[in-house]
Amino acid sequence: MTDDDLILRVAARGDGVTADGRYIAYAAPGDRLDPAGGLIHGPHHQEPPCRHFLQCGGCQLQHIDDDSLSIFVADRVSHALATQHITAKQIMPVHLSPVGTRRRVAVRSAWAGKQFHLGFSTEKSHRIVNVGECDVMAPDLFKLLEPLRKFLSIRVDKQRQVQIKMAIVDQGVDMLIENWTAEDLHNHEALSEFASEHKLARLSLDEGYGPTGFYEPEPVTVTLGNVSVAYPPYGFLQATADGEQALVAAVQSIVGDSNKIADLFAGLGTFALSLGKDRKIYAAEADLEPITGLKQAAARVQRQLFTEHRDLFRRPLSAEELNKFHSVILDPPRAGAKEQVAQLAASAVSKIAYVSCNPASFARDARRLIDGGYELNRIWPVGQFRWSSHVEMVSEFIRVAG
Incomplete structure (x- = not known):
């Protein structure tokens, strides 16, 4: 019963x-x-560790233990695949990022009466939770929230909402403040003093025309595959360093000893630079700043890495172009890679490593690849957004003979 x-x-x-x-x-x-x-x-x-749980929209799952959280991450993947009538041959063990390891965050400000709040939005609303603790954020980021409150509360008017984006880089913390204008010399000097006092790697402002640097003692970089790469203000990074390592290890397992590899939606080169210097790698990315940084970094360390500034939604690699490669790495945004996947499905590429942050768009693309003659072999689920419903994965597709 x-x-x-x-x-x-x-x-x-x-x-x-x-x-x-x-x-x-x-x-x-x-x-x-x-x-x-x-x-x-x-x-x-379990007892939720953070007092803001139930109000803060950053975490939905602090009330479940790690065993259940791992099952949730795996189920998010398998249930999405089931909507397309797909079953992976093997689902690998789930990787969960530890507490306090999120290295890239964005917080927002708002006035609540006479109080200046800085934190995350409540779920399904624009109200800001004034974060006084956070078990997800890396300590180096969290410790900047209170100084930021004091700095901004006397400079931001009550009609304006400011967004602060922070990331941990090689030199410390990179900070970008959006939707606030430093209108005079006094504020310019205050910004520089704040950055110096808190030993920021860089402080930039975006007043509506793109980031402008105010403080950068030395060029800001991130290290990927033991190679330092120029990092644009709040550029894309995997949410946690350990999550990045888990994704990279899975991709390396898939491509194996392939010598000719295409890295599509390559970004700063998280995967391309992790593959070593003895392979021929093509990297394509639509965003000019990261692909330029990757090109310069690869040239500096003499990698056999050809980069192309290319919009893979409007101009995907054709099946004929793809057939030059033994393996393809695919790491698209949340919408997936419908146009590029159509060309992959028509290609003869032996192995595809598909990195996804959206189970739904991934399942749609997986169906297209399978219908084109690929087999879904292994999936590595990754939960680097601890206690949230957001999951990532790496999947292995193998071209079926005949």
Whole structure:
């Protein structure tokens, strides 16, 4: 007999699901609905570590233990594939990023009466939670929030919302302040003093026309594959260093000893630079600044790496171009790579390493590749956005003979 009141799993947006299909907020697998209308906690329910949980929109899953969190990450992938009637041959162990390792974050400001708040939006609203603790953010980023509150509260008017974007780079913390104008010399000097006092790697402002540097003692870089690459203000990085390592290790496992490799949507070269110097690698990216940085870094260390500034949505590599490569690495944005995947499905490429941050668009693209003659062999689920419903994965597609 089915126990209809038992929570069996956690759905994609973080709600617990009962055996009879009801969705219950903040329920963990093994919890049970109380006949009186409450929730009886089971063995996988834990006390949320952060006092802002239930208000802050950054985390949806602090109430479940790590075993359940790993299952949730894997299920997000397998359930998305099931919508396209796809089953992977093997789902590898889930990688979860540890507490306090998020190295790239964006926070927003807002006035609440006479109080200046700085933090994350509440879920499904624009109200800002004034973050006083954060178990996700790297300590080097979190410790800047209170000084930022003091600095901005006397300079930002009550009608304006400012966004602060921070990332940990080789030289320290890179900070970009958006939607605030430093109108006079006094504010310019204050910005430089703030950056110096807190030993920022760089402080930039975006007043609506793109980032402008105010403080940068030395050129800002990030190290990828043991190669330092010029880093644009709040450029894309994987959310955690350990998450990046997990993704890179999976990609390396897929491409194996392939000598001719294409890295599509290459960004700054997270994967291209991790493959060493004894291979021929082509890297394509639509954003000019990162692909320029990758080109310069590769030239400096004498890598056999050809870069191209190319919009792969409007001008994907054709099947004929792809056939020059033994393996292809694909790391598109959340929308997936519909146009490029269509060409891959028509190609003869032996192996594809598809890195995705959206299970839904990935499943759509996976169906196209399978219909084109590929087999989905392995998937590595990665949960670098701890306690959120956001998951990533690396998948291995192999061209089926005949």
